[in-house]
Amino acid sequence: MPLLAYCIAEPGSNIEVPLRGVQGVPPSTIIESGLICFLSEYEPSGVNSTHVREAALAFNRVLQELLGQTAIVPFRFPTLLGDEAEIRTFLQHHAAHYRDLLGRLRDVVQIEINLTINKSSQPSGSGREYLLARQHLNRTLADAATLIRRYLGAQIRDWRQSQSSSATRCYMLVSRDDLKSTFEKFRELKIASELQARVTGPWPATDFIALPPDEHENSLQSSAPPVTTKPYA
Amino acid sequence: MPNPTGIHVEPANGAAVPTGTASRIECNQETIEQGLAKLVLSLIELLRQLLERQAIRRMEGGSLTDEQIEEMGNALMTLEAKIRELGNHFGLTPADLNLDLGPLGNLLE
Numbered sequence: 001m002p003l004l005a006y007c008i009a010e011p012g013s014n015i016e017v018p019l020r021g022v023q024g025v026p027p028s029t030i031i032e033s034g035l036i037c038f039l040s041e042y043e044p045s046g047v048n049s050t051h052v053r054e055a056a057l058a059f060n061r062v063l064q065e066l067l068g069q070t071a072i073v074p075f076r077f078p079t080l081l082g083d084e085a086e087i088r089t090f091l092q093h094h095a096a097h098y099r100d101l102l103g104r105l106r107d108v109v110q111i112e113i114n115l116t117i118n119k120s121s122q123p124s125g126s127g128r129e130y131l132l133a134r135q136h137l138n139r140t141l142a143d144a145a146t147l148i149r150r151y152l153g154a155q156i157r158d159w160r161q162s163q164s165s166s167a168t169r170c171y172m173l174v175s176r177d178d179l180k181s182t183f184e185k186f187r188e189l190k191i192a193s194e195l196q197a198r199v200t201g202p203w204p205a206t207d208f209i210a211l212p213p214d215e216h217e218n219s220l221q222s223s224a225p226p227v228t229t230k231p232y233a
Numbered sequence: 234m235p236n237p238t239g240i241h242v243e244p245a246n247g248a249a250v251p252t253g254t255a256s257r258i259e260c261n262q263e264t265i266e267q268g269l270a271k272l273v274l275s276l277i278e279l280l281r282q283l284l285e286r287q288a289i290r291r292m293e294g295g296s297l298t299d300e301q302i303e304e305m306g307n308a309l310m311t312l313e314a315k316i317r318e319l320g321n322h323f324g325l326t327p328a329d330l331n332l333d334l335g336p337l338g339n340l341l342e
Contacts, residue, residue, distance in 0.1 A: 127308075127309075127310060165285060
């Protein structure tokens with residue numbers, strides 16, 4: 001039976017392995033090259049879209065339980081492996097990269113803020129008015145992101161953001177010790193009335209994880225298979 | 234529920250799926266039309282957004298005449314309305330057009 005890979009972490013004697021994983025199967029672990037990987041058996045046949053959703057949520061619960069204890073580098077869901085040897089080979093190849101990464105992420109977690117426009121109105125008016133309205137929304141989104149970044153100041157260890165025409169996503173790394181106070185600060189923050197901000201977290205620091213150089217090259221090939229042994233990194 | 238400040242704080246508790254496990258294009262027999270529409274509309278929306286950014290940049294830079302601004306704005310507005318209309322026809326929301334490109338991130342960000 002194929003193995004579903006959850007994540008990689010630094011091995012530690014006090015990590016409690018979640019009792020229940022995807023499809024109700026308890027995750028197991030393997031330790032290789034100074035890294036621990038969490039896996040469970042997975043039966044992909046006969047899985048419909050409802051089961052996939054349940055499986056994705058169960059997968060996420062395992063990640064959250066582990067993230068509560070230590071830094072993790074998650075695999076994309078569903079990353080399926082033929083056997084343990086595959087993941088051992090992968091870890092042997094990239095051990096130095098992931099040990100370094102996990103060392104840097106040990107004390108931090110990721111918080112995401114999704115800034116969106118309140119009302120998604122149908123376009124109307126003149127062409128000039130349309131472009132001016134767009135310009136205004138772009139500026140409002142960018143200003144809100146800047147405001148949040150300044151507001152949180154030194155609590156942010158690292159910051160990334162991306163903007164589309166109707167939303168800005170901000171990703172920040174926050175110390176585990178500052179997590180509670182950061183959420184408290186968000187509750188007091190006020191933003192432009194035409195915007196909504198959805199703050200979620202803590203998440204694994206997936207938007208701050210760089211691929212190992214050779215994996216990055218592979219990931220850019222369009223022929224890459226949909227299911228791979230690559231973590232987010 | 235959003236609070237009056239406009240900030241909605243939602244701690245991760247297993248109820249939400251994190252970034253990276255977003256939906257994929259489904260191209261099975263039943264959903265092939267919607268899957269293809271999603272792919273095509275996503276690409277058109279990407280181009281529309283690129284054109285819009287360029288138009289705003291040029292408008293801010295003063296390199297467009299009033300007539301050109303009006304024409305570009307009208308064209309982009311019509312295109313946006315058409316994408317919405319087609320999206321509605323296939324049961325797609327604007328968020329559905331933001332395809333997850335795996336390690337490369339989302340298409341429209």
